[in-house]
Amino acid sequence: MELDLKGLNKDALKFKEIEKNREKIIHGSSANAIPTQFRANELAHLFHPQKQFVKVLDIIEENKKTKTFVLVPDIDQKTKRLAYFQPGQCISIQVFIEDGIYKRPYSISCSPKQVLDNNMYTITIQRKPNGIVSNYFLDHVKIDDKFEISGPFGEFTYEPLRDAKNIIAIVGESGITPILSMAEAIYDGILNCKLTILYGVEKEENILFYKRLEELKNKCHFIQVEYLVSDESKSYYEQFSKDLIDPYLENENSFFVSGPLEMYDYVNTLLKDYHLPKKYIRHDAFFGTVDIRGNDLYQVTVVIKEKEITIPCRARETLLCAMEKHGITTQSHCHVGECGYCRSKLIEGTVKTFNDSIRASDKEFKYIHPCSSFPESDVTIELPF
Ligand code: FES
Numbered sequence: 001m002e003l004d005l006k007g008l009n010k011d012a013l014k015f016k017e018i019e020k021n022r023e024k025i026i027h028g029s030s031a032n033a034i035p036t037q038f039r040a041n042e043l044a045h046l047f048h049p050q051k052q053f054v055k056v057l058d059i060i061e062e063n064k065k066t067k068t069f070v071l072v073p074d075i076d077q078k079t080k081r082l083a084y085f086q087p088g089q090c091i092s093i094q095v096f097i098e099d100g101i102y103k104r105p106y107s108i109s110c111s112p113k114q115v116l117d118n119n120m121y122t123i124t125i126q127r128k129p130n131g132i133v134s135n136y137f138l139d140h141v142k143i144d145d146k147f148e149i150s151g152p153f154g155e156f157t158y159e160p161l162r163d164a165k166n167i168i169a170i171v172g173e174s175g176i177t178p179i180l181s182m183a184e185a186i187y188d189g190i191l192n193c194k195l196t197i198l199y200g201v202e203k204e205e206n207i208l209f210y211k212r213l214e215e216l217k218n219k220c221h222f223i224q225v226e227y228l229v230s231d232e233s234k235s236y237y238e239q240f241s242k243d244l245i246d247p248y249l250e251n252e253n254s255f256f257v258s259g260p261l262e263m264y265d266y267v268n269t270l271l272k273d274y275h276l277p278k279k280y281i282r283h284d285a286f287f288g289t290v291d292i293r294g295n296d297l298y299q300v301t302v303v304i305k306e307k308e309i310t311i312p313c314r315a316r317e318t319l320l321c322a323m324e325k326h327g328i329t330t331q332s333h334c335h336v337g338e339c340g341y342c343r344s345k346l347i348e349g350t351v352k353t354f355n356d357s358i359r360a361s362d363k364e365f366k367y368i369h370p371c372s373s374f375p376e377s378d379v380t381i382e383l384p385f
Helices: 006-028 039-047 113-118 132-140 173-187 210-219 242-248 261-272 319-325 360-364
Strands: 051-063 066-073 090-097 100-107 121-126 146-150 166-172 194-201 223-229 253-258 281-283 297-304 307-314 344-348 351-353 373-375 379-382
Touching: 066 132, 090 121, 090 132, 100 121, 100 132, 100 173, 100 319, 113 121, 121 132, 121 173, 166 173, 166 242, 166 261, 173 194, 173 210, 173 223, 173 253, 194 242, 210 223, 223 242, 253 261, 261 281, 297 319, 307 319, 319 373
Parallel strands: 166 194, 166 253, 194 223, 253 281, 297 379
Antiparallel strands: 051 066, 051 146, 066 121, 090 100, 090 146, 297 307, 344 379, 351 373
């Protein structure tokens, strides 16, 4: 068989010309310096900044134990525009309290339109027993105070390719904040879905944003709101029932559940009756049932690069919380074991964890999320630096 070498010869000739062609291109190119800034990078930074700097523009008292903080860019720190967010997302705020450095996530309660039009976020914070950061905000933060915050993050958002167009939000207490943001976005034409909010509270005076929710309901026929208040016979969440939900159901429905931990078990059992695909039940920061009561004191050794620091940690305290108290910073966002930002290696000891979202390979190689891990013995962990 004779080989056809014609094509091969042509390639060899082209190859011989490569050097000459390359020289030609180099000499013909612009003498301008190669750009160090690219539009794509600028956009990525605008949409997903690692950090943003904000100051408090206004503080609105919602009720005796809840305030809304209006945050705008801190131009002195070179934040000019706040990043856009999806309704339902959070930001994590860093605060210095005594010797500790704490970060906590808070849902953004306004419409994304507020970022576009007014370059601002609002977060609504409620007093909590042992809520170090929440209580600090309510008691000490004033207008013009400045903070470092993260870019918006979180998956508790409406995604038209995944979620049904009819949303039933089952909400308890201050869990209303991400849902209000969704309602505002529907009203502004940013989200295209229907929303029924079943909103429960312990006492009537705990209802947040009543006036605004009523306005949205009256002005926009895609939004419905029902209120439930605990009474002597039943807590508000025990009043969520099929009878209450069924009139709002359509062919396909997504449930968005947002509220305090105590209502989750009840609501999840209720929703089992609907035999829904898993994707149709969404939880805001779901972390199952936690029952850590011990007061035992353990020693936690934290390895940062080559350095080791040993700190005390109670059995009922997360490793991340103990680190924050002692001024040890690590990257963190969600604080419920979901985002993976605080992922660290467990070198020694055992922990109890309340979130099973750790990847199988991480479990195998003993990685943990300190934000959702409680010590069961003395522990050594290595931070991801
Ligand atoms: S902060 Fe998100 S997993 Fe720990």
